[in-house]
Amino acid sequence: MTFADLERSLQQGVLTNLRGIVRTLLQDMDYVVAEEDKSFITDVFVEQVIVHLEKTRFFQKWIEVDFSAVELTELLQQMEHSMRRRKSTLRQRNYFNSLLHDLSLREDIPKDYLCMKKRLLQLEHLKEQQKKEKL
Numbered sequence: 514m515t516f517a518d519l520e521r522s523l524q525q526g527v528l529t530n531l532r533g534i535v536r537t538l539l540q541d542m543d544y545v546v547a548e549e550d551k552s553f554i555t556d557v558f559v560e561q562v563i564v565h566l567e568k569t570r571f572f573q574k575w576i577e578v579d580f581s582a583v584e585l586t587e588l589l590q591q592m593e594h595s596m597r598r599r600k601s602t603l604r605q606r607n608y609f610n611s612l613l614h615d616l617s618l619r620e621d622i623p624k625d626y627l628c629m630k631k632r633l634l635q636l637e638h639l640k641e642q643q644k645k646e647k648l
Contacts, residue, residue: 514578527578534565535592544631554589562589599626612636616643
């Protein structure tokens with residue numbers, strides 16, 4: 514059975530699980546693969562998603578679904594595009610600006626959501642380093 518053969522509700526379940534896997538992988542690597550105007554959906558990344566899928570599929574209703582590499586890559590590219598377009602929250606923007614202020618830096622908040630998350634982590638690490646240096 515392929516992804517396209519699934520009922521709509523099961524497709525949504527698959528997509529939700531995939532989105533969670535992508536988010537987890539990005540967080541685990543501190544968004545290092547997120548670069549503006551450059552896709553991180555490479556063969557290596559798709560392989561990592563497949564490994565995660567195989568670990569979690571056992572418990573899912575859609576265990577018998579087979580993804581072709583092309584189909585999975587297309588789904589992940591659509592997901593990436595959607596994640597990049599996401600708007601940052603007011604809380605995230607305020608936190609970003611407070612980190613910039615604390616570090617005496619001036620820069621704009623990246624429009625690309627994934628790049629913003631990556632930069633946020635970088636600023637947090639810089640602030641931690643600054644604290645350690647003061648001690």
